[in-house]
Amino acid sequence: MFNSLRGTITEKAGDCLMLLTGGLEWEIAMPATDMERLPPVGEEARVSTWLYHREDMMKLFGFYDDDRRSTFLELLKVDGIGPKGALKIMGGIGQEDLERALETEDLARLEVVPGLGKKTAQKMILALKGKLVHRSETPVLLSPHNDLVEALAEMGYDRRAAADALARAESALPPETAGAEKEQHLFRQAILYLSGIR
Numbered sequence: 110m111f112n113s114l115r116g117t118i119t120e121k122a123g124d125c126l127m128l129l130t131g132g133l134e135w136e137i138a139m140p141a142t143d144m145e146r147l148p149p150v151g152e153e154a155r156v157s158t159w160l161y162h163r164e165d166m167m168k169l170f171g172f173y174d175d176d177r178r179s180t181f182l183e184l185l186k187v188d189g190i191g192p193k194g195a196l197k198i199m200g201g202i203g204q205e206d207l208e209r210a211l212e213t214e215d216l217a218r219l220e221v222v223p224g225l226g227k228k229t230a231q232k233m234i235l236a237l238k239g240k241l242v243h244r245s246e247t248p249v250l251l252s253p254h255n256d257l258v259e260a261l262a263e264m265g266y267d268r269r270a271a272a273d274a275l276a277r278a279e280s281a282l283p284p285e286t287a288g289a290e291k292e293q294h295l296f297r298q299a300i301l302y303l304s305g306i307r
Contacts, residue, residue, distance in 0.1 A: 111169070115155045118147060124200055126171055128156060137171035138192075140181075140199035146173045161192050170196065180204065180241055187236045189229050197224035208241045212269075239267050254279075257296055266303050274299040 114137075116130030121144055126137045137156060147154045156171040157178040170192060172178040177199070184195035201222040202210070210218040211234055219230035254275045261271035278298035282291065 111158045111160055113155055113157050113175075114171070115153065117153050118150050121147075121150060124196060126156070128154070128171075135169060137169050138196055139171040140177075140196055142200055142203050143171070143173040143177055168192070177204065180207070183237055183240055184233070187229070187232050189232060194224050194229075198222055201225075204241075211238050211241060214238070239269055254292075254295060257292065257299065260296065261299060261303070264300075270303060271299060274302040277302055 114128055114130055114135060116128045116135070118126065119129050119134060120127035124138055124141055124144070126139045126144055126147070128135045128137055137158065139156070147156075157173070157175045159170045159172075159178055159181065161168045161170060170181065172181060181192075181195050181199060184190050184198060185192065190198070199207075201224065202219075206218070209215070214234050216227065216230055216234070219225055219233065220227055222230075225233075254272075257275055258268055258271045261274075262268050266274075275295055278295045281298070282294060
């Protein structure tokens with residue numbers, strides 16, 4: 110129903126943002142980490158939104174951008190995490206830290222996040238590992254061939270599996286291969302590995 114709102118920030122208080130748009134002031138629940146990235150009170154901002162609607166209540170949630178909203182929606186898929194819990198988790202850990210903790214299965218890092226216990230953290234790792242890494246401004250998955258990893262990911266392959274396949278392909282590469290020829294060779298071989306042909 111609402112994809113985003115653009116207006117003037119009138120208040121920031123805890124996890125609540127007040128945004129004035131065309132004579133209407135919206136109360137938006139927002140992770141503290143997202144709110145910190147917005148302009149100060151009195152300035153204009155765009156907020157990605159998600160409407161929570163039940164018979165007994167309606168609540169508007171806001172995020173710094175569409176990727177952060179996607180992270181929120183992914184968290185909701187984890188058993189035991191509702192909208193309030195997801196908001197609290199995102200308010201207690203930044204996007205890159207969250208992605209890194211999930212990818213490295215850093216249970217200790219996740220457990221110190223407000224609203225997260227050991228069991229829920231374990232469920233998050235199982236459900237979300239490999240699903241959020243592409244959203245980080247600085248890739249969590251470091252590979253000497255990040256461009257090729259991204260190209261393979263766009264074809265539907267998992268980023269970690271793509272990086273592993275490229276590493277395998279490079280280890281079998283003739284040493285004299287270089288430049289564009291090398292990239293084309295790595296790309297083709299990686300697809301073969303990922304497709305189970307080799």
